[in-house]
Amino acid sequence: PVLLKAAGGGGGKGMRLVERSGDLAGALRSARSEAKSSFGDDRVYIEKAILQPRHVEVQVLGDSQGHVIHLYERECSIQRRHQKVIEESPSLAIDAKTREAMGAVAVQAARTVNYVSAGTVEFLVDPERRFYFLEMNTRIQVEHPITEAVTGVDLVKAQIEIAAGCPLRYGQDDIVQRGWAIECRVYAEDPENHFLPAPGKIEVLRVPSGIGIRDDSGVYEGFEVSTSYDPLLSKLVVWGSNRNEAIDRMLRALCEYAVVGPTTNLAFHRWALDHPAFRAGDIDTGFITRHFRPGTPPEGLAADLPLIGAALAAVARARPTLNGVGAATAPGSRWRELARREALRE
Structure with missing residues (x-):
């Protein structure tokens, strides 16, 4: 097998795997056409394909x-x-x-x-x-x-x-x-529809935080995700003392991450990180093609909890105040709040 690759660009565009000699001519035409439209350069080169x-x-x-x-x-x-x-x-x-x-x-x-x-x-x-x-x-x-x-x-x-x-x-x-670090790229895209971009306005955004969690992002509530640009919303990064700790921390962070508006790949990330093959480190570049099928990510109430929580927070934030003064709230214990959240998850 060989791989055709665009000489003038990257990102997977203008790339074709050819496993049979009879498929070479068609793959070459397709690769050159995509390379031309993406990079203005239809040159491609051939290299050995590593399976x-x-x-x-x-x-x-x-x-x-x-x-x-x-x-x-x-x-x-x-x-x-x-x-x-x-x-x-x-x-x-x-x-x-x-x-x-x-x-x-x-x-x-x-x-x-x-x-x-x-x-x-x-x-x-x-x-x-x-x-x-x-x-x-x-x-x-x-x-x-x-x-x-x-x-x-x-x-x-x-x-x-x-x-x-x-x-x-x-x-x-x-x-x-x-230690160990993992990054999940949070995209406005639909894994159920071939990972195609899913533009739209971000109505509610809840980002995880805490020890060992980092979110690099440039979006905000009211941000309009356009088809004119890459649909990357953020880079969610976690660190743990070992791989299992990093995976568990990332899963927790993904469960706390909520975007109301455009479809995202957050549920897909939760599925991928908790997949037995990923947990075992049995991965390669064909992992998604081999294991993922539409409907695979977690569904039902558990998958929707971040969205439900974000929606409730948005409603609470939008409640009208009485005579221009909001209800007084006493400062609570952050530890008690954390314990309540843990109880809800269990």
Whole structure:
């Protein structure tokens, strides 16, 4: 099998898997057409297709003084239409020996082209842990917060300092992975309808918070999600001391996340993270195609609780006040409130 890929762009556009020689001509026409409409460039190239690969990338930093370091890996295997939706760091796909080798190759690649900035060297990893160079992204990636979570390095700050001509603050030995981080990309899209964009006005927005939870977003109540732009609403990131803790924390955060208005993939994320194969780390880039079917995400009252809670909060907020003065409320105990929430979940 071979893979046709657009030479002028990425994001899964202009990409076709060809498993039989008789399908090559049709796939080539289709790939070139999509590449032309997406990037204004119909050139494509052919490479060996790695079956059941895991997508693992390595974060690098290079300064103008010639110093280059890596900040370990991120696993990005949970994808739809060749686009990432869930990422984690570290990766279960590689062992310590492979991790060291991939880091060395990533640093060598950046050093060879005299790279100056933050960047990512991406690889595919086969079931035997052989890894293959995929591409280099010469920018900050969407999923960079999980690297920040496990290394403690502010990548955006580092990028700005590098652009100002400052040398790297860190040597390779200073970079240590601690704990586990997961990112879920929250999209205004409909998993039940082939993950197509679902535009609309955000009427109510409730975002999770707390220890080990980070939400990078630029949307708000009243925001109009348009079809003219990428439907990404936010990047929900959690950190835990180990993978199971990170998964459980993410599931809790997803249950507290509520968007009233456009359809989102929040329920899909809850399904994916709690899937036995994901829990076991038995994943590759075909995970969604293999396991997901319309109607698979959790349904019924449990799935709707975040929306019900958000709607009730919106109603309470909109209640008219008496003589312009709202009802007085005594300060309550945050611990008591938390206990009540836990009791409701149980």
